[in-house]
Amino acid sequence: MKIIKNTCALIVCLWACAQVSAQTLTQKVGNSVSIYSLQVQPNTSYKLNFAQSSQSLSIVYAPGQHIGESYLSSGEQRFKLYANLHSTSNTQQYSHPILLKAGVQQCTFYSGKLKGELELHVYHLGNTQAVKQKVRAHKARFRTREACGKPGSVPQSVWRAGLTPEPIPDPVVTDVKHLIVHHSVSSNDAADQVAILRGIYLYHRVTLGWNDIAYNYLIAPDGTIYEGRDPQGKEAEGDNIRGGHFCTGRQDGTMGVCLLGTFTDYEPPVVMLSSLVDLLVWKVKKDGMDPFGAFAHPINNPVVAALPVVAPHRAGCSTQCPGDKVFERMEALREKINADVQVCAGKTDECAPLRLTGELYNGVDQLVADVDAAINQCQNSNTGCEQFCTGKVFTDRLSELRSKIQAIEQICNTQPQNCVTPCSSAALLNKLTTVEQTLNAQIQFWFAASSLVPQQVAQLQTEVNNALKQCQLNVDSCQQFYPTNAFEARIKALNLRIDSLQGLCNADAATDAQKAEALRSTLQSLEQAIATQVAQLSEDEAIGVYPNPVASNGVLVIKSLHYQKIRNIRLVNILGKAVDLPRNIIDQRGLLVLLPKIPSGWYMLEFQLEGKIVRRRLLIL
CATH class of the missing domain: 1.20.58 (Methane Monooxygenase Hydroxylase; Chain G, domain 1)
Known part of the structure; x- marks a missing residue:
């Protein structure tokens, strides 16, 4: 019987661990997407073979299932799959697309908890190196923009070259009231942002079945602005083309800007934020928008009573987009847009270094990042700890930043006409106080008061x-x-x-x-x-007798670290005669000796402790 059980267990293990090649090509969409069908069992690895090289793909699976333990691997790369919580239907769910470092024709899929029929949507991104050359050539033609003019951007016709299917014709123009900021939930380590962009287009256009890429604009970590939805001649720019980036059924009146990356706990690059500011300043100035304003959305049937004009995705929809690290900068973003629009109109702003992407704003953020990195390095690899011997390398920078911030604060207090309001230094000074406390906790023993x-x-x-x-x-x-x-x-x-x-x-x-x-x-x-x-x-021997003196007919307590081992207790008077002790009790206070009614005077208390005779003089009152 034991042999049969072991054999069955081995068969189950081999079934679950084997790599099965079982996908079937069911559809080709344009020249850029192959859709495969795959029947899976839970906790099983499947070897996938593609007729055409692919660098990006996603999974479509049945409702009610969990994709959290599923992943794709290629060589030494492993990519965890995440559910797209924004795009679901009654019949299917979608993973976010993943991007491999290079095109492959083979990879392995681990099913995790998924079972039944899945669809693999495989995106063939084409020669992205050639497309990147076209992007660089287009960017080389950028000219210095006018004050608050539209920043240089790469049109869809350049970055989408060669991908099909095309966007669906006849896009809808909308009256934009809200500028919505997103993140793409793509890798922060990816070197090929054009490949990510092309993969997002195919995912939106084919897998999700949308008219075009969801966003009006997308911004890469290097600050390059890519134009999203193609206006197809409906207007000169794409800023008023209705997108697919906001909550289902509530796209009207919004322009979507997507930051390429995942900014849950990763800081958005300064150059990316600078491009975001430039783009939104152009839009706000062009359309006379108030960056501090808010309107009901949608206007005709409000779901959100006061959606900010410059809003994170999460302000109107159930999502964590655009990530905490972008979300926490939204108020600073509004202040920066407001100030830049006024500067374009001729206003002086001495407060500019304190604003988002300003010299001192960036300096404080960089100091925080450097201190955190040094602490992690010291704690995790025990290297670089000497930076915290006195902390001078950091405290000098901190003092310099604080002095410069306070100097600008003084200028704006005495010359308010030269500073756009609001101009607040409080947030930056609070950050410096926090990093100072962090430093003081790390700086070593010679700063005795704080270390x-x-x-x-x-x-x-x-x-x-x-x-x-x-x-x-x-x-x-x-x-x-x-x-x-x-x-x-x-x-x-x-x-x-x-x-x-x-x-x-x-x-x-x-x-x-x-x-x-x-x-x-x-x-x-x-x-x-x-x-x-x-x-x-x-x-x-750590023995105490309490109280001493003690009343006749009272209770005597013998306390010792080993009072449970006390034996043969006797009470002897000065004539050497033993007194009968009626009862002894052990409790949490020690060994309690109940004394009889006896004459007052001096007595000797005797007992044995671990083989030794212990004596204590006792006065009876």
């Missing part, structure tokens, strides 16, 4: 002193010292930490070795105090 090691020594000193006092009052509290010293390991660890830090930083001229010695002296004093207490406890 971690002195705080740990001071905390240990307080705990030891309190424990020593409690031990004097109540023998039960002595268990922290006797028979085992509970503080020994922490004292040893702190001594080693101090030695390590001083060895690391002794080449730093700002290092104060005297403070290190002071900390060592404190730890040595604690060791001596504990040793003295332990010696006394050992000598006294």
Whole structure:
């Protein structure tokens, strides 16, 4: 029977782990998309073979299933699949598209929890290197734009060259009231942004069945602006063409701008944000929009009572788009757009360095990023820790930034006519305060008031002193010292930490070795105090008799670290005659001895503890 069970288990394992080649080509859409059908079982790997090289693909699967454990792999690359929560129907769900580093004709799909029939949508992106050359050639023709004019952008006809199917004809023009910011949820490490762009187009046009790419504009990490929806002659620009980027059925009145990347916990590049600002400044100025305004959306049948004119995707739809790192900059984005529009009209703005993409705004963000990176490097690889010996490399930058910010703040307070309002330095100064606190927690022991090691020594000193006092009052509290010293390991660890830090930083001229010695002296004093207490406890065997004197017919408590081992208790008067003791009780207070009514005077209390006779004089009142 055991052999049969093992054989069955082996067969199940081989079935689940085997790579099965089972996909069937069911449809070709244009020259750029192949759709395959694949029957899958859970937790199974499938070897996929494509007739044509592919660099991007997505999965279409049945409702009610979870794609979280599924992935695609090619060589050493593994790509986790994520559900597209914005695009669902009653009959199917979609993954976000993934982009491989190079075109392949083979890859492996692991099903995870998926089962049943899936569709693989395989996108053939063509010669993206040739397309990138066309993009570079087009960008080379960009000219310096007029104040608040439209920034240079790459039209769809350039970046989409060779892809079919074409956009559906006759796009709809809409009266734009809201400028919606998105992120594409694509890789931040991808080198080929043109390939990502072409993959998004095919995903939107074929897999999701939309008229065209969803967005009006897309911005790459290098700041390149790509035109999205093709106006097809309906208007000169594409900013008023109705897109497919907002909530289902609520596309009217919106222009969508997508930042290529995933900005949940990844900072958007400054050059990308600069292009976003330039694009939105052009649109706001051209159409006379108020970047601080808000309107009901949709106008005829409002779902959102006050959707901001410049809004993140999540302001109107159930989503985390455009990622936390973009979302937290939305108010700064509105202020920057407002200021730049006024500067275009001739206004002076001394506050510009404090605004989004400004010199000091970027300087503060860069300092925060550098400190975080240095801390992670020190903690994870134990390298670069010397930067925190005095922290001077960071504190000097912090002080310089703070001084410059405060100087601009002073100018705007005394010359408000030269600063566009609002001009607030509070957010940047708060960031500097936070990074200063982070630095102080890392800077080592010679900054005794603020660093971690002195705080740990001071905390240990307080705990030891309190424990020593409690031990004097109540023998039960002595268990922290006797028979085992509970503080020994922490004292040893702190001594080693101090030695390590001083060895690391002794080449730093700002290092104060005297403070290190002071900390060592404190730890040595604690060791001596504990040793003295332990010696006394050992000598006294840590025994206490309470109360003494005690009333006749009262209760006597014998306290000891080992009171459960006390045996043969006797009470002897001065004549050497033993007194009968009616009863002894052990409870959490110790060993309770119930005394009979006996004459007052001096007595000797005797008992055995671990084979030794212990005697204590006792006064009966």
